[in-house]
Amino acid sequence: xxxxxxxxxxxxxxxxxxxxxxxxxxxxxxxxxxxxxRYGPVLGGLFLAFPAIFPxxxxxxxxxxREKKLKAGIARSMRGRQAAALDARGAMFGxxxxxxxxxIVWKVLPMLQAPxxxxxxxxxxxxxxxxxxxxxxxxxxxxxxEKAHQA
Amino acid sequence: MGALVYRFIVGGIIVSVxxxxxxVLEPKSFAGLFGAAPSVAMATLTLAIMREGKxxxxxxxGSMIAGALAFFCYACLCTWLMKKRNIRSTVATVSAMVxxxxxxxxxxxxxxx
Numbered sequence: 001x002x003x004x005x006x007x008x009x010x011x012x013x014x015x016x017x018x019x020x021x022x023x024x025x026x027x028x029x030x031x032x033x034x035x036x037x038r039y040g041p042v043l044g045g046l047f048l049a050f051p052a053i054f055p056x057x058x059x060x061x062x063x064x065x066r067e068k069k070l071k072a073g074i075a076r077s078m079r080g081r082q083a084a085a086l087d088a089r090g091a092m093f094g095x096x097x098x099x100x101x102x103x104i105v106w107k108v109l110p111m112l113q114a115p116x117x118x119x120x121x122x123x124x125x126x127x128x129x130x131x132x133x134x135x136x137x138x139x140x141x142x143x144x145x146e147k148a149h150q151a
Numbered sequence: 152m153g154a155l156v157y158r159f160i161v162g163g164i165i166v167s168v169x170x171x172x173x174x175v176l177e178p179k180s181f182a183g184l185f186g187a188a189p190s191v192a193m194a195t196l197t198l199a200i201m202r203e204g205k206x207x208x209x210x211x212x213g214s215m216i217a218g219a220l221a222f223f224c225y226a227c228l229c230t231w232l233m234k235k236r237n238i239r240s241t242v243a244t245v246s247a248m249v250x251x252x253x254x255x256x257x258x259x260x261x262x263x264x
Contacts, residue, residue, distance in 0.1 A: 003181055009174040018167065025166020026159035029194045033158050036199070036211060042263050045211035046255045048195055049218030051225055053166050054186040055244035057173055058229070062240040078237065083179050085234035088244075090183015092226035099219040101189045105196060105212035114200045114208075118193065129184045137180070 028052035097129030162194040221254035
């Protein structure tokens with residue numbers, strides 16, 4: 001299965017949906033800072049992995065897929081929820097990568113410069129998430145064939 | 152107040168960039184990785200390093216591990232609710248937040264407090 005960049009996906013997202021995600025991202029960053037200041041960095045640190053953007057993303061995926069089916073003349077379809085479930089499965093793999101991100105910052109930050117550590121951790125997040133996703137796709141294709149996963 | 156506005160803007164921009172990457176990439180399951188991108192962490196840690204120092208940010212990262220494990224359980228539950236129970240994504244993702252809070256605060260109470 002090939003990874004593609006489809007820039008028409010950006011056009012599907014309306015300005016108020018982008019604004020909502022911006023606001024959610026901003027609010028949780030502010031909240032994480034306030035909690036860390038009030039209750040200390042240990043409790044505040046939990047919120048660095050808060051699923052701030054995922055609910056909005058999954059809802060948008062379902063909505064866009066439903067609209068696509070409606071345009072094709074299919075009034076009722078399970079496709080929207082199935083697409084959102086696929087998005088959630090991706091987030092599941094991403095969260096394992098998130099764990100590696102945290103471990104690297106935790107262990108490496110005291111030794112290396114901050115920009116180097118954050119770049120290293122971000123690379124580890126992407127590499128681990130991609131590796132787990134790829135492994136899952138390969139094993140699924142072995143069992144069910146390529147078309148089954150794309151559906 | 153100025154610091155909070157700055158934090159809000161930095162957080163909003165970083166989260167929006169990762170969300171846009173998720174919109175552009177296909178297939179859906181790969182784009183979903185960006186739903187768990189370390190966007191809030193990047194924003195918060197950058198600001199924490201600048202204001203409080205590296206040691207403070209490292210402590211935050213240590214407890215972020217518990218938050219990330221809670222996120223994994225949360226995403227598993229969301230997948231199951233939408234795929235197997237056919238529950239609307241809004242309802243599934245919002246109601247499953249209870250699991251994230253329970254797991255994250257449970258881990259904090261048992262191991263990090």
